[in-house]
Amino acid sequence: MPLETIAAELRRRNAWEATDLGMVMVRQWLGSVYAAWFTVALPLFMLLHLVCWGHWWLAPWLMWWLKPLLDRPPLYILSHALFGDPPDRRQFWRALPGLLLRRQAFAALTWRRLGAARSFTLPVTQLEGLTGKARRQRLRDLSYPGRGAAIWLTVIGLHVEIALDFALIALVWMLIPDFIALEFFDLLDDSSQWGQLWLNVVGFCGLSLVEPFYVAAGFTLYLNRRAWLEAWDLELGFRKMAARLAQAGRVATGLAVLALGLGLLMIPVKSVAADVPSRSNPPLPVVEESLMNPLCEQRRVREVELAQASSSIKQVLAETLKEPELHVCEVQTRWRWRDDDSTESPPRSPHDPRPGQWFAATIELLLWLAVGLFIAVAGWWLWRRTPRVSTGAGQRVAKSGPRFVQGRDAIAILPDAGLGDTAWRLWTEGQPREALRLLYQGSLAGLAAQHGLPVRPSATEEDCLRLAAAQLTDSELLGFLHCLTCAWQAAAYAHRLPDAADAHRLCTEWPRHFAIARALSA
Amino acid sequence: MSARSSTPVFLDTLRHIETPEGIELSLRVAGPVARILAWSMDSLIRYGALWVLLMVLAMLGEGGMGLWLIALFLTEWFYPALFEVYAGGATPGKKALGLKVIHTNGTPVDWPGALIRNLLRAVDFLPLLYGFGLAAILCNRNFQRLGDLAAGTMVIYRDPAAATPQLPPGRALPPPFPLNTAEQQLLIDFAERSTTLNPERQAELADLLARQTGLYGVAGVERLCAHARWLAGEPA
Known part of the structure; x- marks a missing residue:
């Protein structure tokens, strides 16, 4: 899991902020997450109705029971996408059987089914693949305070799902025309087979709306907890810092060589890669030396940049001008008067006999009169106010x-x-x-x-x-x-x-x- | 399942605002989970108080019921707005969750804003139980519901009071390489949090900068902490 490729800002968040990041993640990869969700959930939904033919009330309960398995494909997509490796269709299908049948699927469906922090423990099981004692230890390490938030998340998810079911039913009821004499509570009637099916479909919609967000929020709670414990933000920051300092060191070295008069060995500054230092690669003495004198180094960096710029400035300019930011194309949509385009509105006859016209004309006349009156009154008032030299007054x-x-x-x-x-x-x-x-x-x-x-x-x-x-x-x-x-x-x-x-x-x-x-x- | 995109994404829930003075603020926008919890807490407070009031006013007969209905109307429509304007942008529930309401430009919420966002709860509540509100929150970059969009407000996490860094004691050393502000902050963070990390992890992190400090393991950790102390203002 290379941290450099993570597609989220690593900073210390509180638990609620972490769940918010989950929402943003689903929004970012909405298409692929929902594709993964429906790939499994929709066939399962239909299959359960086939299996429970005649006892359709059973289907939603079984669906609910199998939720821990349904959570796994979205988490697979999210975890890969977050670390810069979104799986394509073939990878997903290859991973699917393993996701659904292995990775402690049986335990998830039996004694762990009612665990209140399900979304939080799923990444430990699915992504870290830990079992037994190691898994318990890991969960204990990670537990506080992520677990409390995960339990709240489950409680909220449950309530939101039920609320959304009612909202969906109410929405449909609002859209039903009046001549179909249906009351709101008729839509909640599950006594008939079709009524039951309708409610099952509503329940499935509610489930599908909530569950991917629930999984993502649990995943980000887990990530946030690990980021705290293992100081991921520090690691990423140190890596960047080391890369920057190493690059600065390289530039200084290159200049030192140049200064010695061996101009033939000009080192291309831009191409120096920021490689990660390791123990097997002990620091070069010359790098250390130049680093010990920061002021000197900074000046050299600037000089070498200037030297580079003057030789290739036109090239850089041409490249910059090719950047997409400089070729922005905008489409603006705005309202305008229809009369602007005389071809659109057919010319009306000035003597339209309709009574509406007379009415409009009268109103317009009255309005103009009112405007005239207003101007007259205002003028008179101003005239009264102004001090004048006029002898009479x-x-x-x-x-x-x-x-x-x-x-x-x-x-x-x-x-x-x-x-x-x-x-x-x-x-x-x-x-x-x-x-x-x-x-x-x-x-x-x-x-x-x-x-x-x-x-x-x-x-x-x-x-x-x-x-x-x-x-x-x-x-x-x-x-x-x-x-x-x-x-x-x-x-x-x-x-x-x-x-x-x-x-x-x-x-x-x-x-x-x-x-x-x-x-x-x- | 083809989420492969060419431009790198960098997900976060921050909203950046530049003040007229040219200062960049980062506000942490609050999402549905915290807000639902705050709303539930407010509902408990509100309806609990109304219930007690009902017990008292029921003794006054019909007149009492009339008063109670007025109280119901007032709390229903003005409880959140009142707190948001006069209690630093937060109802008791929001305060408990560390949330507050502000305008999208970062200024404190005022009467028009608070009234609009709370009167439009009626729209967010549609079709039933905040269906549209939740949909709007999930679709919106700033987690705004429809009332927030109309009022130009948003809900953010209030910042905890800034604490002075508590660094482990030791000697202070100036860093031998030039550091920018973010990197200085990083070193201080490392020193501050090193006590919460286990020694192996500390050493692992310090080794990332071994090439610069020339030290590995515990010595490297100690050296970075010494630089952090110098950066935090301790005399060398």
Whole structure:
């Protein structure tokens, strides 16, 4: 059993993962495994019905009893395929009698028939060919923890098989048309000869669906156990490592010879085979020497690879271009509109008298109307939202200016020259936030009344500033507004008051910006 | 019986995922046996709890039965989804078997995913007793049932907590040849597991590298262990 040829990844798995590998194995070699299964199981099934003519209820029980023999052909296929030697038809037929009649077939059918870990012990019997004491010892070595999982596997297999039988019957029942008045439970009726035969066929299908997977899962449990115990993954890894290091050593040797000026003895690097070291083949001293200096060796490897590449690079390129990976042919299937191909659909007359057409046309019209309405409403809404310079709207808003300022108390503030003094008085009386609020509200009212700025009730402080910046040209006023807004925001939201000098400056400046403008406009 | 194919196959149950950061993850996809066991365990828990609840609520008469039916509905449809979203992708049964549900891209399962995969149990259950579900699992590369396919989820084995290697004591020696990461890991594995192997097998394995170490038998084993200790970070 050469491990290098194994067709499965060797890693340490838990027991359930091992059974999963069994499922993957059956999927991989589905055709040959099932061919092997039916080669034996199907004739046996028919033979049993012939033998038990008239007592067909006996056939499934005998079939069940003979299961240990039926398991053997699939295991034969799986074990050979896994180790890179899938048997052909002739090999299989030659092996078949031995599988069914020898290898402790009698024991398997009598005192070992009810063993709960049947799938796990089968490889020991069939593949290792152990008997008696050796077999018992081997099973004891392998037992834990694979055996527990194997027992669970048997329990699950049994239940899944029964469940699948019911599922198959239900599937057939679902597919029976209504006019055949059959109830589900009529399909379970085994009182007649034909009813019994039907149930036997269902049972055989269920058995065939489960058994190869069961055998494979038991086999992989056994393999996994051995891989743990004998460290197969380590063995494979060490072999690969030894091969790689040996090859590296050979390359270094070749280069050493080259370096000595004996260029005629150029050793072809690519053809060096990774042979497996053995005890009868003691290591060459020159290999050892070069291996002792890894850095030097690595550089030499690279050099020799480069030298090789430049001479034969075109050849390699040509070979690479021939690789199948570079000639990928893809078939894409996709849906497309039937109208793309005008020849497929016959041209319809535009005036189709069918009522469906009128209905469809009406619906379509209504849909287009709805789309139009939606666009109109959206446009109107956008138009409403956008702040505009248009004088009409501005005046309308401006007229209602004093009413809305910052929405709080509906104090009607009319911007007059005395507002700055009032604010300063409030400040000195210990109501600084009130003072700033008065200033700010007054400014907004002033902007609305004097400069015709359409300030909305919903506008934030930033909105007001932006609006002012867009429409006013007086940079001094803008600067003042900016300072005032900052002071107001800090006081209102952060409870951070400006110092008295700043507040005083704001109070005294305020009339200059608004009251004067008002006086001018008045 | 003509399974002879030209391309070498390499069977495994891993699913490789590359994260956006360019890290390759290998997830161990879980197959039918473990999942059937987990499902059975969950069913036992669920119906056991419902049975106890029935005993209690039956004393309340018809109103109690109404409550019980509501509880039946809720557990039937939301028991798995609830655990999968809030208990790290695993119902109690899955947790016991070391399984968990994740999206096929490796991210934890979320509400939509868990709901879809569990509501579609109804489809997997068809025609009776999970017939279609089992067929789908066996046909699918990632062992996904139909609900998993619809939700873009899969069931994997959760990784055991990583343990620091326990190497047998001894001196440490740097390996005389350059080794790649996989080979370094291999040497450490060997040292770690050498205690579970019998001496003959240990020597057999070490002899595979005899040409490199120049030592056979027990001496070879000891030399490889010394390299492993050096690779594991012990001072030379």
